[in-house]
Amino acid sequence: MADTLILTLSCEDRPGITARVTGFLFERGCNILDAQQFNDRSDKDRDRFFMRVAFDPTGTRTDSLRSDFKKLAGEFSMDWKIAAQDRPRRVMIMVSKFDHCLVDLLYRWRTGEINIDPVAIISNHPLETTTDADLGDIPFHYLPVTKESKADQERQVRQVAHDTGAELVVLARYMQIFSDEQSAHFGCRCINIHHSFLPGFKGARPYHQAHERGVKIIGATAHFVTADLDEGPIIHQDVERITHADSAADLVRKGRDIERRVLAEAVRLFTADRVLMNGNRTVVFRG
Amino acid sequence: MADTLILTLSCEDRPGITARVTGFLFERGCNILDAQQFNDRSDKDRDRFFMRVAFDPTGTRTDSLRSDFKKLAGEFSMDWKIAAQDRPRRVMIMVSKFDHCLVDLLYRWRTGEINIDPVAIISNHPLETTTDADLGDIPFHYLPVTKESKADQERQVRQVAHDTGAELVVLARYMQIFSDEQSAHFGCRCINIHHSFLPGFKGARPYHQAHERGVKIIGATAHFVTADLDEGPIIHQDVERITHADSAADLVRKGRDIERRVLAEAVRLFTADRVLMNGNRTVVFRG
Amino acid sequence: MADTLILTLSCEDRPGITARVTGFLFERGCNILDAQQFNDRSDKDRDRFFMRVAFDPTGTRTDSLRSDFKKLAGEFSMDWKIAAQDRPRRVMIMVSKFDHCLVDLLYRWRTGEINIDPVAIISNHPLETTTDADLGDIPFHYLPVTKESKADQERQVRQVAHDTGAELVVLARYMQIFSDEQSAHFGCRCINIHHSFLPGFKGARPYHQAHERGVKIIGATAHFVTADLDEGPIIHQDVERITHADSAADLVRKGRDIERRVLAEAVRLFTADRVLMNGNRTVVFRG
């Protein structure tokens, strides 16, 4: 099924959307392989509707499907997209000195576990201090950043993203905070990984703070980057138990493992068109 | 939304089912509140289709909906059901000497967490050795069982189920094994709770075997009862970590906690029409 | 082994403590059944030492053991305690209108899972709005609280604790915040249960905030009550996964389950002398 298509959409909820959308596909001979929908009625003022449909177009041309669907979508004021399931997404990976997430992503890419096309790796450190992993043919960009050069460096980052046609930016433990401008620019095309604790901690050396506080569980959160939120819309989270006998160094080590698997899962979900935006939160249609 | 209806159905997969079903509801003015579907393509010979739709009938009468839908269902040879979401299911609970699952179910019933109507409690032990919990007005049936009386006792059990109109039988640590006849009779209307280990253990005192074997994780499985399977179709499972320092008694204690919450979740899912049969396995549409 | 004793101690770390303590017991013919120690070297200025020893006194009288150990303890400036393992701890339970934690504790007490003697239940609501659980012979105190009467009510609470000789106060979803004075009074004899999220939320209706924020994991924390900390030293934590399809009401329901099992585990650990204080955090010697 090399040509399975994925339709994702969201709009204000109204009676008949599912019937219209599935009817649309049926009339064109498309065969639905999987469909998930979610009606969010948690907001008093308006209900929101979300849908993901995987279908076999069985010969119908994608461009005509798109132009036909445009009319239907307009009627319901939908945000929508039709994409080929097997098309690798062009991904730009940003990293600093900790390469565990980078290495993990590249391994999963090579084994076919996540369907990406790594078009660029950007680090604010030289290659030799960033990683000794084998990057193959992936272009590596060393873009150092200082307080003075930050605006300029961010412009260069946007340029690389533009030149490579990156559809997704993954902050694989990139230790620089985006400016509000940069966050707004990449927004929901940019996934970050963040340690997470119960309770949360602000400031430097969070694993040391968590150890100091004696928490019994540590975790990580993969989220979209936004200008106006500490952490943007959450895509995926996971945790591990720890004990008093775990040193701060143990927490860092265990945290690395959680970080890399949470980030990889978020990237996998995103590239499979399984993550839809719902204001400050996400709808995640798992497989 | 006191009158929300739940439509569940399964049939052989064919193009157009979703469009037909959602179109059917749309035409009758029903408003879909939630819909989930699953296309099982794991079997080489035939695809199976499963769907759960919660909808507001907005005035359409349930009996006319049912009679109309019957025609559509016949076309696709569907197994199907339309049920009121808020109708409590008549449940018969069977128990022996361990009452942790019984007590837990009754507490969740009283707090409204699970929507059941407990029509009977059956034990093969007298009330005083079964539980000291407050059973309120729920009829308690003491139906002892010996090798000789087993067939007769099972007949009595069926009689109670029949007389009370029980829609679900919950084996809340009922320590007697159903005969094949009894299993076949209740089948997918009967949920059992079973300890589960990695690896599994047969025979008596499984927690002691698990301790002897030094397992690091223990769990429990809620499943339907079937004549031809060790454990029938699985509804829900959960686990806990243990260590070498946990005695067999600790395992029993921790196991109780897992058992009661796994069974309660399975009952909640069943009574919300979220569990559909798929041969020897289940499709569970979580909320 | 009805007379197993538990020795718990903490002090500044110095060479020879383990040798001295275990030698002390050996010389008196006591037989060590279980021993755990922890050397905390995370503080630059001083190392801390923690130990829990379960031993069979084999005839040695507890009072002479205590008076002999006092000398050794003085040498190392130890905080220490020798207690009979099987003595139930006198526990006072405080509750408001949500009784899931209360009901759970009473069930575990009746089945012998936690070794407590419930000497009083205090609620700021009348019995009929607090719970319809069977409290048996446990005295129930209705101590309502208003802004004006708070100081007075807290005095009454201390009085009940004093009169009943309560060794532990369990806040089983008691919805009033202790004054600093009350927190300081009960301190590490008082366990509270608190919802926990990644990230954390302040203010009212936290489950609704968590839903609004779209978190994928919710949890609960059992901790000691302290005047100077949002949440005091953490004893135990646990979590559950949730999805976008979980409503705020689902979060509340799932949260109840986590809360009750986390609180019960904390009480079990405390009453088994398995929780030692280490400044703002705990050392938890699991079984």
Add this chain to the structure above:
Amino acid sequence: MADTLILTLSCEDRPGITARVTGFLFERGCNILDAQQFNDRSDKDRDRFFMRVAFDPTGTRTDSLRSDFKKLAGEFSMDWKIAAQDRPRRVMIMVSKFDHCLVDLLYRWRTGEINIDPVAIISNHPLETTTDADLGDIPFHYLPVTKESKADQERQVRQVAHDTGAELVVLARYMQIFSDEQSAHFGCRCINIHHSFLPGFKGARPYHQAHERGVKIIGATAHFVTADLDEGPIIHQDVERITHADSAADLVRKGRDIERRVLAEAVRLFTADRVLMNGNRTVVFRG
């Protein structure tokens, strides 16, 4: 603390062992940094005692410590070992065509997360079908195996282990079953990784069987290799939740993730002298 030593021991339990061992170290000026013990009283006939002590020898020579301790150990018929904490263990890794565990181990070795010295990699497939990972200077041995050549190949494997002085053999998804002779030869120096399910499945394609059976949780077990057990003494286990929507291929993918982190944790525990044998099970002293 480059010269921290680890003493591990096990013997029949008798009064005074802890006192004697810790007294022994105290007399020689050694400073205990961490000590854990476990008294296994689950066997009716005899109690077993297990201990792990990390200590700073503060100048005492290791060889004189060893010769002195030998006398004490003889008194109690101890199995014992004194080893330098920071000495990397010589590890031989065996692999077939799935390289996710191999790649993961090598990454953790390079980042210093597990303290090993990889002295050899053996595959029954040529390098090009085994992995495209960068093996650096680690010698790769292609030792194919057929029914006829199995005994001979196993001899070669033993030879490589002997020549390299391998202290640990890691079966990193090595898809050949050891003969009983080979299992007995390597025994508790050989760690294997195994998928695990609730319930368990025998035979080929276990993930497909698990899918067929509709399990809701999959897991992995790291265990020692033994001739007389399906799976030998268990070192570590972990699990993940799955749903009806996970295909057999999804299970394989998720299983890979569990396998690699469970195996890595088992290797980390072993190389830190945290795993002691207790008949058919293990005592695992976590950090």
